[in-house]
Amino acid sequence: MTQPKSLMLILYFYIQFLSSKSFNFTYHGFNDSNLIQEQATVIKPSGALRLTNTTQNVIGHAFFPTPILMFNNTNSNVSSFSTYFIFQIRPSSSKNNGGFGLAFTLSPSPRFLFAEGGHYLGIFNSSNDGSPLNHIFMVEFDTVNGYKEESNTNGNHVGININGMNSMASQPASYYKNGTQATEEVHLESGDPIQAWIDYDGVKNIVNVTVSPLSVPKPIRPLMSEVIDLSHVVMENMYAGFSAATGDKSSSHYILGWSFRINGEADKLDLNRIPYVPPEKTSSTNHKVKKALLASFAVLLFILLLALASIVFCRRVEVMESWELDCPHRFEYRELHKATKGFKESEKIGVGGFGAVYKGILPSNGAEIAVKKIMSNNPLQGMREFAAEIESLGRLRHKNLVNLQGWCKHKNDLLLVYEYVPNGSxxxxxxxxxxxxxxxxxxxxxxxxxxxxxxxxxxxxxxxxxxxxxxxxxxxxxxxxxxxxxxxxxxxxxxxxxxxxxxxxxxxxxxxxxxxxxxxxxxxxxxxxxxxxxxxxxxxxxxxxxxxxxxxxxxxxxxxxxxxxxxxxxxxxxxxxxxxxxxxxxxxxxxxxxxxxxxxxxxxxxxxxxxxxxxxxxxxxxxxxxxxxxxxxxxxxxxxxxxxxxxxxxxxxxxxxxxxx
Missing domain, CATH: 1.10.510.10 (Transferase(Phosphotransferase) domain 1)
Incomplete structure (x- = not known):
């Protein structure tokens, strides 16, 4: 095995203060949020967060922008937490044959490299499904059965999953009528808003999951109550958010409101402030729109190609080499340039032997980052070794190390992107x-x-x-x-x-x-x-x-x-x-x-x-x-x-x- 030749990369030690104080947030709609959004996710003008539309084989992610400290100061137990959200699933047709569902997720990273859609809900893939290295806790709201089976069937269930798509516990989506043992089914794909509560008791190690229609207050008895010790699953800093996916079947997956709290009960949402989701356009209407768009596209295609050719000749285009595709997330240089205000001197937060470090704010989602700008006198020498080290560092996971978020190669510079550590050195x-x-x-x-x-x-x-x-x-x-x-x-x-x-x-x-x-x-x-x-x-x-x-x-x-x-x-x-x-x-x-x-x-x-x-x-x-x-x-x-x-x-x-x- 060839060893790297005198090449330096950067890691952060993440210095944290242990705190037992409650942490919480509440969203009534998401117009003013700075969530980390990936792939198909958009925020509609009404404030509704749409994870996916009815396009087949798409994935959508949305996460709270900063990691959450999950462990209790006084012992090694995971802190108690509670979350309450309202979601809405609208299938691609009135026959309720959409898919594949959504999941609330606690993850070490807000990004899932190489995740697959369909049954994997945009979180796992066939190679890492079930791996303990994932460190992922999730509650799935699944609308399609058939995981690892030859055919898919309609599904309507809720599951608690650790590190993969095999549920530790699963129940048909329903709720217990208060004061009785009787249950009432909740149709996840009804197109109506649905409430969900997930509560974890860090002392008793119990996960409670509850669902109900919007018109029914939180039932006293949860749908599922399972003993699960999350101290061996979650890491000290975790991202909270949602993932959804479609496959050969498709639905629009929405989150309308969300609250979360560490060491306490999540805030109640004001149902009068929850955004409205407009009806999905019919397939015939969509077909007409597509025809109109195709006609417009045919007219503009030639002009677009000419414009693209002009850009190639008038600007120096950064070429991506084949090996770069195998490395962790590659940022656009202009994105990092804008985030650091053009690598302005006032944004510089440190200087090392191989370059300077700048604080930045990503314009796409408002996330704070630290960018290490490494100077290289020879842009060709050792690039493959750099790539090998970047790929390796991207897989380092420890509660006292800040994760490598991505990188960028621009001319003779190599830029490494990390989480920004607000407490300083x-x-x-x-x-x-x-x-x-x-x-x-x-x-x-x-x-x-x-x-x-x-x-x-x-x-x-x-x-x-x-x-x-x-x-x-x-x-x-x-x-x-x-x-x-x-x-x-x-x-x-x-x-x-x-x-x-x-x-x-x-x-x-x-x-x-x-x-x-x-x-x-x-x-x-x-x-x-x-x-x-x-x-x-x-x-x-x-x-x-x-x-x-x-x-x-x-x-x-x-x-x-x-x-x-x-x-x-x-x-x-x-x-x-x-x-x-x-x-x-x-x-x-x-x-x-x-x-x-x-x-x-x-x-x-x-x-x-x-x-x-x-x-x-x-x-x-x-x-x-x-x-x-x-x-x-x-x-x-x-x-x-x-x-x-x-x-x-x-x-x-x-x-x-x-x-x-």
Whole structure:
């Protein structure tokens, strides 16, 4: 297998604040919404959201524009949620033989690559149907039976599905009359508005699904009540929305109103404010319209071809190569140019070794994005390797990594598109108060555990090893490189930041998982101390690791703790993080732990060897700590300060240190 040659791509670490507050939204019609709309979906002038029309074999998606935090702060349970919406399905004829239905969906992404219509409802395809890697929860309102059968028949049922089209639970569409055990059928394709409620109890792990006609209030007894633990299905950030599809049978699928809430009951919709859906045009009328359009098209076709030829000769057209079709979503350059206001300087939110990062707002749906603009002096060299890495990164899925949304190649530039992270970088939150936000110790501890979990995924748990190579708090964007497991890197250039670079990287120029661990160790100390990797102390520049060890030598390691915390922290946790930071940033590669070991230390599954069982009195005598380090073979009789910083940044002059980050 050919390895990428010195090519850099970008990943975000998504720094999140855990919050137990309720999140909710309500739509009475969608004229003023900024939903993410895909393929056949349109918003009608009345405000009705039409997912598909009666055209055969089309797909429509509509999703709330920002991901929703699904997990509870206090434990690993999925938060309770509730949604209430009104939909309307109008078949292509009066004989109620339309199809194929719609589904409410929770998904890690608002886009479904290579999804198929028909029975797959625009969400899955024949190859990924049923895969646990989908992480999709859905409730389907299906109007056609015959999934994986030789023929299709009329269907009218509601199903709860996990990761595929085989329903865990399914019932004919109906509702229980209040106070009785009797049910009344609800005809999904009646052409009339229908109400649907989906409620998940995150404590009891129960999913309730209820439907009724518009004239019937929410029944007391749900149609289905199933025990389903979603903690193994959904990811921390999920998109909520709808998907619909047609096949050889077709219907118009509408959403008229929608409310959603985390940790509470979804708001009731005011039925007087629900938009009206005009009657579908008859097939004869449609036929006349089509004939008129065809006649007009025949007249204009020649003019259109001439205009197209003129555009080709008058403008430089960007040509798509065949291999580009296999990569994730390709954005139009003009779309990204408009989103970033022409890559205006005021929209720049970061600068890396391979280009600048810009904030943007997509004109098509109002979604916020971050665009990394990578400069390339040789547009031909390595494009296939770039494509291979983009395709791989598009499949990375972890709750502490922001997903790659797409890309664009324009002239000599490669543009990578990610979700925009509104909370900014860890650097900005450590050293300045943003919007009144101050990082408490518990938030800092949660962040470093989240980063460790993400690094473990990149190093060991994905199908390839991913090395991000520039681990620092100010990096919203993190450089990455892909290798096969068990193979070494062939990097010849050093990429990193003074104070974070592992000593061996300056000698060999080869990045590895161990150099990532070194940078992570510096980051741990930075989070505890509230200081950058270069500390200005007593009219001199001091490496952060040296400064922490000096505090040790003076007799109290807690002098190094960020004063902004005002002593409001867990002593044992601070001691653990500082000890782990020193161990990870050890100059000897063989002494550093792996990220799997780091995660075990942070979760309390194993005890950190350097600092286990020390008292919590607040004073850490240097002779006690030094003796433990000597006993473990981590240091020699030379000074501790000399040990912990040998060449983190190579042989640097004071002027080079003054350049900081």
């Amino acid at each position: 860890l650097d900005s939150l450590l050293y300045s108060s943003k919007n009144g936000i101050f990082l408490t110790w518990q938030q800092r501890f949660n962040i470093i555990k989240g980063i460790a979990s993400g690094l473990l995924y990149l190093h060991e748990e994905w199908e390839q090893i991913v090395i991000h190579r520039d681990m620092k708090s100010s990096n919203v964007l993190i450089d990455t490189r892909l290798y096969d497991h068990g193979k070494t890197s062939h990097t010849t250039n050093v990429v990193g930041t003074i104070g974070y670079i592992a000593p061996e990287l300056t000698r060999t120029g080869r990045a590895s998982t161990s150099t990532d661990v070194f940078g992570y160790g510096i980051l741990l100390l930075e989070v505890v101390c509230g200081r950058g990797p270069i500390v200005y102390e007593a009219d001199r520049n001091v490496i952060l690791v040296d400064w922490v060890v000096e505090c040790m030598q003076k007799g109290n390691i807690f002098d190094a703790v960020d004063g902004k915390l005002n002593f409001e922290y867990e002593v044992e946790e601070v001691e653990l993080v500082m000890g782990l930071g020193l161990l990870c940033s050890h100059p000897r590669v063989e002494v550093r732990p792996t990220m799997r070991e780091v995660v075990k230390y942070l979760n309390g599954d194993e005890i950190l060897p350097v600092f286990d069982k020390l008292s919590c009195a607040g004073s850490r005598r240097v002779d006690d700590i030094t003796s433990r380090l000597l006993a473990l073979g981590l240091i020699s009789d030379t000074s501790v300060s000399t040990l912990f910083y040998t060449s983190s940044a190579g042989n640097l002059s004071s002027s080079s240190l003054d350049t900081g980050r």
